Amino acid sequence: MTDQAVEHEVGRARLRKEDARLITGQTNWTDNISVTGLLHLAILRSPMAHARIERIDVSPALQRPGVVAAFSGRDLADGLGSLPCAWPVTEDLVQPDHPPIAVDEVRHAGDPVAVVVARDRYTAADALEAIEVDYEPLPPVLDLEAALAEDAPLVHADKGTNRAYVWPLKTGEDYETARQRAEVVLKRRYHQQRLIPNAMEPRAVVVTPLPASGEYTVYSATQIPHILRIMLSAVTGVPEHKLRVIAPDVGGGFGSKLQVYGEEAVALAVARKLGRPVKWTESRSEGYLATHHGRGMIQDIEVAATREGRLLGLKVDLLADMGAYLMLVTPGIPILGAFMYPAIYKMDAYEFTCTGVFTTRTPTDAYRGAGRPEATYAIERIMDELAAEVGLDPVEVRRRNWIGHEEFPYTTVAGLTYDSGNYEAATEKALALFEYDKLRAEQADRNARGDTVRLGIGVSTYTEMCGLAPSRVLRDLRYGAGGWEAASIRMLPTGKVEVVTGTSPHGQGHVTCWSQIAADALGVPFEDVEVVHGDTLAAPQGMDTYGSRSLAVGGAAVHRAALKVVDKARKVAAHLLEASEDDLEFKGGVFSVKGSPEARRTIQEIAFATFTSHDVPDGMEPTLNAEHVLDPENFSYPHGTHLCAVEVDTETGRTSIRSYVCVDDVGRVVNPVIVEGQVHGGLAQGIAQALYEEAVYDAEGNLVSGTMADYLVPSAADLPEFVTDRTETPAASNPLGVKGVGEAGTIASTPAVVNAVVDALRPLGVHDVRMPCTPERVWEAVRSAQSAQPAGTAESARKEGQE
Helix, strand or coil: CCCCCCCCCCCCCCCCCCHHHHHCCCCCCHHHCCCCCCEEEEEEECCCCCEEEEEEECHHHHCCCCEEEEEEHHHHHHHCCCCCCCCCCCCCCCCCCCCCCCCCEECCCCCEEEEEEECCHHHHHHHHHHCEEEEEECCCCCCHHHHCCCCCCCCCHHHCCCEEEEEEEEEECCHHHHHHHCCEEEEEEEEEEEECCCCCCCCEEEEEEECCCCEEEEEECCCCHHHHHHHHHHHHCCCHHHEEEECCCCCCCCCCCCCCCHHHHHHHHHHHHHCCCEEEECCHHHHHHHCCEEEEEEEEEEEEECCCCCEEEEEEEEEEEEECCCCCCHHHHHHHHHCCCCCCECCCEEEEEEEEEECCCCCECCCCCCCHHHHHHHHHHHHHHHHHHHCCCHHHHHHCCECCHHHCCEECCCCCEECCCCHHHHHHHHHHHHCHHHHHHHHHHHHHHCCCEEEEEEEEEEECCECCCCHHHHHHCCCCCCCCEEEEEEECCCCCEEEEECCCCCCCCHHHHHHHHHHHHHCCCHHHEEEECCECCCCCCCCCCCCCCHHHHHHHHHHHHHHHHHHHHHHHHHHHHCCCHHHEEEECCEEEECCEEEEEEEHHHHHHHHHHCCCCCCCCCCCCCEEEEECCCCCECCEEEEEEEEEEECCCCCEEEEEEEEEEECECCCCHHHHHHHHHHHHHHHHHHHHCCCCCECCCCCECCCCCCCCCCCCHHHCCCEEEEECCCCCCCCCCCECCCCCHHHHHHHHHHHHHHHHHHHHHCCCCCCCCCCHHHHHHHHHHHHHHCCCCHHHHHHHHCCC
């Protein structure tokens, strides 16, 4: 083998290895999978939000040509247990049964009630209309506050309440004591509307049985193949070692595929019953009803502060919509945000209470950011309100309260220890790129002229806890799993490298980044590294992908495993070079003897020598392979400052984003191309919540925004050009110094945009616009403010540019 120079990989802007296969159509989406004898499932769903099932007759569907079988929920009940909730946040959590397919009662529109199995997908779908179902309507439960009233109709009558749990947190000084010292107390109510995930690939599952041995292979468009394997075993009774779960190419998830869905369990149960392979793929409109939703929350926020704008305390009361059932981590999503409401700010007192509420709507669960966007939104909105109340610029009120760079590591009032950060540097860079002072001057001039199109400037600073983290901390939060991650390195005899990772990508670029990390640590070419993932047989250990944990935990595990390979190779190199291990240097993939650079071996040469095992140290196994399971020391804490300028037409309510600047600190950057892509995608989703997206239900509990014609997902044409930049303070909690970037854009952008909208309208007396800030809502807010002002006030405010 020849010696070759290896360029430093970490930090290099590499194009993604994954993309060639994706853009040429050589992908392996779950719906592409076809096997001999494949049958297709179609699922009949309830058209009612809440009803008792009086009768189901599937026999008419069996008369349709091409139909092989049809089952009601009762027909499948013996082989199916309750779907799991892995995060029982309190000891007294109300946890109702969640059948994968309804048996006696439906509790949200879209609840499955029967399944048809046919020789092709369209025959199965058409046969659903032949199934006869009689429902007895029951009252829907939709309003979170009304649901908690004593006489409210119950989603789960056997539980006697719609209150799922109450989770409190009180830290620091007593809040009421801090409130009594305050010169300014502000209280606001914010609504986090429900959001519907819109991954490019719909959910799908294929189950192939091997009846002779009782083995099953489950292909699923999932983020969590390892967790899914465990949970499917628990739900169906199929022994875990008889299950193999594969996540093929997965076209996006955003949290919606961090789930164990009833359709996966039903497909497995049907394949077991029939002894035939089966496939189910959701339609887009079916997914709107049956894929879990995100957000859904009422936030009552109160801050106590001095007249100079310094925070003394924060009080948060949440009502969180669980939907009809507790899915995999439903109750824990608001709790993830509990520690982030204090954000980057110093204060003396913090009090938090979250009440989970059952409703007859699609269950909620993880959606990009999962609790942290909600927290950032609330604190950043009320910081703008505080600035207005005390007469400070929104940036200045933040400066007076944030943690200084010299104070890290810093333990917040919520009990988290932030290991590194520099909020000042990120903010100053963002202000310069944004030309903040110039925009403020233009805004003042336009307000003074009484322009009908107002300029608004929104500020959002943020930090987040990601890299879902130390297992013992998760234990204390009653989370049902650990925070560790596994990786192994297989050094092949030819010098090529296989990285086996327990993370399961669905668009993040793991294959590229893990190749860069391994190439750097081992000193081999980037092209010589292959990454194996998403298969519980090929990669048997893992905790999968969510919560911006993959790089900080999974990537760090790859790095540590690679260092173990180098340590093993060092022993062989020392033996071959007849030198002490302490006298060897390793650089660029080459072991050399200090002072004798001609005495050298490449790591590829060591790999082959180890494979032959002709001349290795006594007692050494003939392999350089190594694995590492990393349990992180701490969460990681990316941060940044986002600035948004909008123009709001006060006569039509139309909002357009004029400019958007963000400066993020995501620690050490492995691949700037991937970082930029993650930030841009996150910004799109956060802006979508601010301006466009909302799941809307009618008074009967029907989802009326159940198609892309009714639910506005923005396209590139609806979004501005983004100006992005970075500062870098390496994380102290992992060997790579990385922090995570997958959710940052979503967390920071929503309050930046809404703060800009409100800032544009504040001189007219508007203090809030409920999300999404549609033209109708903006127009109504302006008219409402005008009608609430005494005659002449609105006109004088327009002329003076102030309240």
